[in-house]
Amino acid sequence: MKYRNLGSTGLVVSEIGLGAEWLERRSKEEVQEIIDLAESCGITILDCWMSEPNVRTNIGAAIAGRRDHWIIQGHMGSTWQNGQYVRSRDMEKVREAFSDLLARLQTEYIDLGMIHYVDEIADYRSIMEGEFIEYARELKKTGIIRHLGMSTHNPAVAKLAALSGEIEVILFSINPAFDLLPATEDINTYFAETYDDSLGGIAPEREELYRICEQRGVALTVMKGYGGGRLFSQETSPFGVALTPVQCIHYALTRPAVASIMVGCTTPDEVKAAAAYETATEEEKDYATVLAHAPHHAYFGQCTYCGHCAPCPSGIDVAMVNKLYDLAVMQDHVPASLRAHYRDLSATADDCIACGGCEKRCPFGVPVTELMKKAAVLFGHAEDSN
Template sequence: MKYRTLGRTNIKVSEIGLGGEGFEKKTQEEVTKMIDVAIKEGINYIDIYNSNPEVRSYVGNALKKYPRESFVIEGHLCTTWEDNQYKRTRNIDEVKEAYKDFLDRMQLDYVDVGMIHYIDDDKDFDSVFGGEIIEYAKELQLKGIIKHLGISTHNPDIALRAVKTGIIDVILFSINAAYDMLPASEDVDILFEEDTYKDRIYQGIEPKREKLYRICENEGVALTVMKAFGAGVLLNEKQSPFKKALTPVKCLHYCLTRPAVATVAIGASNVDEILSSVYYEKATDEEKDYAKILADAPKSSFTGQCMYCGHCAPCSVKIDVAYVNKYLDLASIQDELAETVKNHYELLAHHASECVECGLCMDNCPFGVDIIGKMKEAVKLFGK
């Protein structure tokens, strides 16, 4: 494993990190096995956005046998657990209670990077940085409970504003070869509409994103990467906007060749996926080369494509929308409905047939997915 310096923090981090989404719906034994394999392979950077108390406890239990200085935690503020669902919050009382729960369940005396969760528009940015949340984060930093401050965002304009504050050392940013062709916007939905790209010729990275990477590099603000595989879309020839599948190695190399990028937090859901990403360290230059696929790519976008990011939550009837969409997408790329996919769907606590079409999920979705339509497709396919 190769290690990089996390910007001006001077913390050494593995260039392959571990994202929290892969720990969802896992047992303690499964989480422990994933953590053990990751650390054995040299991974020391772990991003935990999860508000799920089981995930927090399981990861904390798995890490407690390792020396604290042997791993680096990127832990999110502003995510809470309500009615057995993830919720992003800006209520300061909820933020404080949830972060105390995070520290307790993770069994941590301090967090290396305190990540203010998911800011994508100017109004939200102004509220966070002009109010109680940033003051609470600074208070935690003053006490040494948080060592460095960060934010997560999908919007390069917001990321640039964060850099200019001078107090943000790390930005968790969505980077992959497809996203880098997209313009910045407060309205995240617009980024993925076909009209945005009408008569547009792709000529490398969109200038504002390139500017962000360069400024972060110059200012010593580290970028940690989410969505490197586009929730698996880039790995699938039928779904990839490039009409060809990228390999995990090619996706990782793309991200790790962007300026200011320190680590890529992979959303691995099992040991094999961790090992397939760690293989990057042994890969040849030919295996890493993504240029041909990008050079031959047609115009495309991720309009209507679920990225399984979970921002659709909370659901008014507690459907795990991201997982329903995931199983629907998994089924759609196969000629016949696989028993394993069907069984996983049936094990969900709530099913698509329970959807009341309230539209809350569609209002929250950053990718403009027709979620109500997806729920109807799932009922038709799975029978409930």
């Protein structure tokens, strides 16, 4: 296992981390097996955003007696209410949930205290100007959290966090489908192994974010590196070709400022598949050639989340709705986290007025209006089932 500096925190972490979200589906014994294997592979960083009590307890039991081995990303604002996950800014509930996290993980401190899931600028400003940040500062002052971070899917929010001078680590969604604009030139030249040459095809706001983070010593840890598994199938990949776990990991780890990719693992085999990156050949890591030879029509009809569809007269973040929809349909059921992400959007697919302006601006011929109808049905059913 290779290790990287975690920005300017002074911490060093394994470049492959364990994203613990899917451990909610596993028994205590299975959680123990996966965490033991991850540790034996040299993995040292673990992200626990989940509020569900059993998974927190199971993780705590699995790392008992070995707490010092692990650098834990623990989230503030992820709460458990009436038997389900709820992102909250209610400070009484935030405090209660974070105390519960400490107790169930059997620890007196969290290495990286992450302000949980901040995707809207208004939410960011409310947090950074109000009681929430004061609570986080107090936790840091007393040593209950050692470093302050934030999780977001929005590069605009991530940029504000990186420039704040206070946020030290950002948990951010990174993979080729989320990053790339349409390839109109040879993308082998885009992805040379230097940062100056490697970012030509990435959305400008994401390119800017990566550079700011690198310049300021703000670490990026990566979520959704596999795109919910969508990138592993030729049929569901927006490129029309399948990538491997090793290629997705390599993509994330070649972005500026990235310290570690949090790989979600539900089985020992998935841990091994991620750890195989450390012994992979350069040919096995090479995503650039695969993408460069993707079918020319790979993008047509499929949302690549580029944002050309904006602005929407109803205020819908079309790219985000499509991203959440794509991630949801890859699962047997809609995960609670995706339901919450969708529910917390300022405007959802239900607000679509079918004006068609987004479809005229889309460079890939995506049937946006139809996708909004599908998203409204999918997430509406998911909410009704609760």
